[in-house]
Amino acid sequence: MINPFSSEEIAAEGIEPQEYEEIVHRLGRHPNKAELGMFGVMWSEHCCYKNSRPLLKQFPIKGDRILVGPGENAGVVDLGNGLQLAFKIESHNHPSAVEPFQGAATGVGGILRDIFTMGARPVACFNSLRFGNLEDTKTRRLFVGVVEGISHYGNAVGVPTIGGEVYFDTAYNGNPLVNAMALGLMETSEIVRSGASGIGNPILYVGSTTGRDGMGGASFASSELTDQSMDNRPAVQVGDPFLEKSLIEACLEAFKTGAVIAAQDMGAAGITCSTSEMAANGGVGVELDLDKIPVRETGMVPYEYLLSESQERMLLVAQKGREQELIEIFHRWELQAVVAGTVIDEPIVRILFKGEVAAEIPSTALANNTPIYHRELSENLPEYVQKAWQWTAESLPDCTVNGIEINGQLRTWNKVLLDLLDTPTIASKKWIYRQYDQQVQNNTVILPGEADAAVIRIRPIEASPTTCKIGVAATTDCNSRYVYLDPYEGAKAAVAEAARNLSCVGAEPLAVTDNLNFGSPKNSTGYWQLALACEGISEACRHLNTPVTGGNVSLYNETLDSAGDPQPIYPTPVIGMVGLIPDITKVCGQGWQSVGDLIYILGIENQPTLGGSEYLASLHGTVAGKPPKVNLNTEMLVQKVCRNAIRQAWVKSAHDCSEGGLGVALAECCISGKLGAEIFIQAKDKQRFDELLFGEVTGQIIVSISPINQNKWESYLNQELEQNWRKIGHTSAKSLTITISDNLSVINLNVKQMFEIWSKAIERRLVV
Known part of the structure; x- marks a missing residue:
């Protein structure tokens, strides 16, 4: 048989030489041009997961509420009362990199088709986005184009875009990530396969x-x-x-x-x-x-x-x-x-x-x-990880009650907090979500920016006329810097944070859809990141009882520099998670509600660290250290306490501690509620001020309650969490004040001042 194709023509279809030999073996002949193209697309990583499929087999995929798992267009979970929810996440990264508007728009269209192909009516859209430095002209063009594409398609098709996440980091300068997620309520009597x-x-x-x-x-x-x-x-x-x-x-x-x-x-x-x-x-x-x-x-x-x-x-x-x-x-x-x-x-x-x-x-x-590649996992830590893990906070300048010296200038803790609120990753995303139709279909219960997760009501249908109080919460989460520094712990943290965000609105986490965005698996470091992240996701999902119903794998997210060397993104396993709310009248947001409410932290046994923190990266220009570890047992307990207390109407607001640590979390509660807070924190011996204020941690939730519920609330905490909680202050009228240990006042900022910085950070960078 004469091969009708040159090696260049075969490579142009994305087919490896050994794969072409396998094609000839299976067909018993050489393929024609059309057949070669068919194999090229179907044997691509995007379609057949030839490098990742062995790793995905470890994910838990079965559960009491799982009706459809991996293998179909979307996963389906049972909400009870005859209601079924379809949901899925997909990537459109490379198309968005070269044509941001259409790339993002068709990403939305594609994920919606996955939903209604199952027989479900799409009821909500979400996204998870990553861009480079907003100071860069190309990044701004990509950012604006992607947001316009998402809003164009979602608004026109009549499905609300009500949640998501956006991160900015130079690791994504050449390769943005555009992950689209959608939810749909089954309308057909049978799931369409x-x-x-x-x-x-x-x-x-x-x-x-x-x-x-x-x-x-x-x-x-x-x-x-x-x-x-x-x-x-x-x-x-x-x-x-x-x-x-x-x-x-x-x-x-x-x-x-x-x-x-x-x-x-x-x-x-x-x-x-x-x-x-x-x-x-x-x-x-x-x-x-x-x-x-x-x-x-x-x-x-x-x-x-x-x-x-x-x-x-x-x-x-x-x-x-x-x-x-x-x-x-x-x-x-x-x-x-x-x-x-x-x-x-x-x-x-x-x-x-x-x-x-x-x-x-x-x-x-x-x-x-289709082809499957079982790659060997390196037993040695990559060199960059070994170097990063050697970093300790002692290498930073000394802290005092007055602040810290950065680049030769003293920055007060007030200034540090304002600088963090000004970073695009932490700042308000209103410039983005105000372009999305958030309330079409009239089911949105909590608007974007008001809570840690989005919430929609599930309208009663003929099969279940008494279910009008049922709601669904959903979120997308991943701190990719954590995953870069420790893929296993970072991936666990992504699952834990998604569940925590759902718990902060009162939802019971049900199931996961994931989007694994990584570099090349042919690179030993890239495969090591992918393999350990999958292991972390698997463990966290099993422990938190959130099976994986499907998702997407997007590899080769890297750009070739001028020397021809690949520059991969941070490994970014985005977790999309859905949760059930039995009664949508019993949910809460992240903002303080009333002056004089008491403020508590749940999960104080987990200690903050500056490793992998936004503070360390943004203000000190360092990405190093070990990110916070996840204690899954504590995570489950803290989340359960928060959910139950919301349903008892004790908790009036709930917000998890994430990027920026305790200081930023408290500021966000103030900004969202347009109220201040007086906070007192007891520092441990020799604990750094910046670690206490801006160190990051998993498994912590800040809640506020009315003083009239204090006794029964604290009795409940003692029973469920024992000593793993602390009352740290109360809400006030206009300012956030934080006092540490021996009456050392470190933060005193007007809420309006914080809001001005936080609310305009992204918009200000787009006006050049």
Whole structure:
């Protein structure tokens, strides 16, 4: 057999030489151009997880509330009372790096399709974003474009964007991260699956037309970004949110007829992915005729049809004889709908074009029997970690009650706190979320910026008319600096913080969807980071009883510098978590509520550290030390106490300590509640002022309660937490004052002054 392709042509499809040999072995012949492209996208890391799949097997995936786990378009959990919630997170990093508006917009569109493909109506969107230094012109362009893209698609499609997280760090200068998450409430009586069945059943193509946009997007997402990445702009899809809105309604209407047997959206790898996954998941075959596919461009060849990632398209398997019923539904919504294929008995994907077979590949070879690389985990710590762990706080200048010397100048603790509030990672994200429609559908209970997690009410449906008080909370979390310094502890901390944020609004954590954003697994350090992070996620999820229902792996997030050396991002395993609120009238935000309320810290046994802190990175320019460790037993107990107290209406506000430590957490409570606080903290012997004020910790929550509940509240704390809590002060009218030990006043700031700095930090950097 003569190989029709050069090594350069094979490499251009993202296929390794040994993988090409395996393709020839499986086919018994050399592939044609279309088939080579199909293998290229389906064997990309983005689609088949060939480097990460062995690591993902350790995740807990079963639980009492888990209805659908990994393997389908989205996970589904049981909320009780006949209610079911679908949720998922996906990345659109590389597309957003070269075309920020469309990259982010189609990221939203793609995650919404994952939700309604299951038969669920999308009810909320979230995001997790990472950008470089906002002082950089390119970063500002990417940042503004991504936010505009998210708002454009979400606002137009009519799904509220109500939560998320945004971090800024030079580690993301060349490679931003755009992770989109969505939630949906099941509307169909049965969950719609992706596996095709019923030999002879027709396959319908529905939605938009097919063009050349998004060509090879899956392969593009599975390689490093270079100076030539702008040449891959055609690999970025173009979305139409108004068409997607019609597609949502048409699909849900079609599903409710009972005539749809299976459904699969065309995301990464387009027709190739949807046909092969439907066939493989159902243990059958699919025959599709490209001449039946509605197109928007002329002269397209099979390679282009099969690799196009044009948006807002679906494949449906229909009951034979009911296809016209479904076609009429989609036509009524002014969408394309044609019978383009058939379910066949032979387990292959057969593609027809102009009366001939354009491609014929075993479906399992594309979808689930794909290459897997079992890489060796280095037993030695990477050199950068060994060096970072040698750092101690003693290397910093001495602290006094008056402040600390930084770059030759004394900064008071007031100034340090204001400087931290001015950092974009900690500062108000209002400039971002004010562009999002937060209240469309009229279910948003807590608006963005008001609490540690977002909360929506679940509207009563016919099957459960008495559930109008049920709510769902959700969050996305990851401190990537922690993961960089200690992947295992950092990943555990991401899961713990997500659960803690849900607990701070009164929600019971239920399940996780994760987005693993890492550099190249071919690099021993990159694989070490990925492997240990997966181990940390697994342990935390098992301990906190939050199984993983699915997610996304995004590797090769790195840019090549002028010397051709890869510069990876910080390892960023984003945790999306959902929680159940039995009664939405019993939730709370992070802001103080009334003057004179008592303030407590839960989880004081966990000690703060400056290792990996925002204070150390932003003010001292140092990323080093060991990040705080997670005590999962304490974490569970503190969270349970907080949740129960919120449901008893004892706790009036709750906020976890995270970036910026205790000082920033208290300031955020003041700013959010527009009230001050008088705080007294007992320092330990020889404890540094900056460690006490701005050291970071896991498992701590600041709460406020009314004085009338003090006795029963403290009795409850003694019973549940024993000595692991402390009353530290009370709320006041206008200022935050913090006094340490022997009446040493270290912080005295007006709330209005803190608000002015905090609220305009991002906007100020965008005006140049």
